[in-house]
Amino acid sequence: MHNEMLHHPAIPVPLRNFLRSHGQPLPAPLAELETSARDRDVPIIPHETVDYFQTWFRQVHPTSVLELGTAIGFSALLFSHLMGSQGKVSTIERAPTMIDHARANLAQYDHHHQITMLTGDATDILSTLTDTYDVAFMDSAKAQYIHQLPAVLARVKVGGTVFIDDVLQGGTVFSPETEIPHRLKGIHRNLRQLLDSVFAEPDLTATLIPLGDGLLMMTKNADKAYHF
Ligand SMILES: C[S@@+](CC[C@H](N)C(=O)[O-])C[C@H]1O[C@@H](n2cnc3c(N)ncnc32)[C@H](O)[C@@H]1O
Incomplete structure (x- = not known):
C-alpha cells in the first residue's frame, strides 16, 4: 500500500515541510491516529492536504461527505470532526x-456515530446509493477514477464539490506515455484522461491543487448525467 509518489511532492520540499510543520494542530486522537498511520506506512492523506481540508471545511460548512477509500478511517474521522456533530460521512472500503x-x-473515536462504513x-456500492452529498472525496484506486466519476457526480448535489487525491x-x-514504465502506463493513461475530461466538461468548474501528489477539485454545476 506504499505510495511511492508521495516522495515526489508537486511543490518544493522546503515549502511542503513548512506546510507540514505550521498547520493547525489536530485534536489529540486524530493526531495520534495520523502519527501511527505514518509510522506504519498506511497510505493516508498527506498532512498538507489535512490542513487544506481544515481550512476549506471551515469556510464552506458542508454537512455530508461520500468517501471512496476508507483505509483505517483517518480522513473519515477528520471530515466528521471538521463538520461537527451534525455532519455525516459514508465511506467505502x-x-x-x-x-x-x-x-x-x-x-x-466515532463517538456520535456520524460515519457509516x-x-x-x-x-x-456506488450503484446502490440513493442519497446525495455536499462533498465526495475519491481516494481509492487511481486507474478507476475516470470510470467511477460519473457515478460519484450523480451522488453529489448541484453546487457540491468532488475532490480526487493523487x-x-x-x-x-504530463510526460509522454513513451517515457512511462510499462507497469504504470494504464494508470498514467487513465489519470491523463481524467484530467483532460474534467477540465473540458463545461458543467464542472475544476482546479488542481498541488498538494501531496495533486488534489483535483471540481464543483458540480448542473443537474445532469455526466459522461466521460
Ligand atoms: C489511499 S487509501 C485511503 C486513505 C484514506 N482516505 C485516508 O486518507 O485516511 C486507499 C484505500 O482505498 C481502498 N480501495 C482501493 N480500491 C478500492 C475499491 N475499488 N473499492 C473500495 N476501496 C478501494 C484501498 O483498499 C485503500 O485502503
Whole structure:
C-alpha cells in the first residue's frame, strides 16, 4: 500500500515541510491516529492536504461527505470532526485488513456515530446509493477514477464539490506515455484522461491543487448525467 509518489511532492520540499510543520494542530486522537498511520506506512492523506481540508471545511460548512477509500478511517474521522456533530460521512472500503482497522478506530473515536462504513468494491456500492452529498472525496484506486466519476457526480448535489487525491503521479502524468514504465502506463493513461475530461466538461468548474501528489477539485454545476 506504499505510495511511492508521495516522495515526489508537486511543490518544493522546503515549502511542503513548512506546510507540514505550521498547520493547525489536530485534536489529540486524530493526531495520534495520523502519527501511527505514518509510522506504519498506511497510505493516508498527506498532512498538507489535512490542513487544506481544515481550512476549506471551515469556510464552506458542508454537512455530508461520500468517501471512496476508507483505509483505517483517518480522513473519515477528520471530515466528521471538521463538520461537527451534525455532519455525516459514508465511506467505502474493500480491503478486509483495512476494514478491520477502520472498524476498531470508528468504534473508538466515532463517538456520535456520524460515519457509516460500506464494505465492498466502490464501483458496486456506488450503484446502490440513493442519497446525495455536499462533498465526495475519491481516494481509492487511481486507474478507476475516470470510470467511477460519473457515478460519484450523480451522488453529489448541484453546487457540491468532488475532490480526487493523487492525480499527478509525481508530475509524470504530463510526460509522454513513451517515457512511462510499462507497469504504470494504464494508470498514467487513465489519470491523463481524467484530467483532460474534467477540465473540458463545461458543467464542472475544476482546479488542481498541488498538494501531496495533486488534489483535483471540481464543483458540480448542473443537474445532469455526466459522461466521460
Ligand atoms: C489511499 S487509501 C485511503 C486513505 C484514506 N482516505 C485516508 O486518507 O485516511 C486507499 C484505500 O482505498 C481502498 N480501495 C482501493 N480500491 C478500492 C475499491 N475499488 N473499492 C473500495 N476501496 C478501494 C484501498 O483498499 C485503500 O485502503
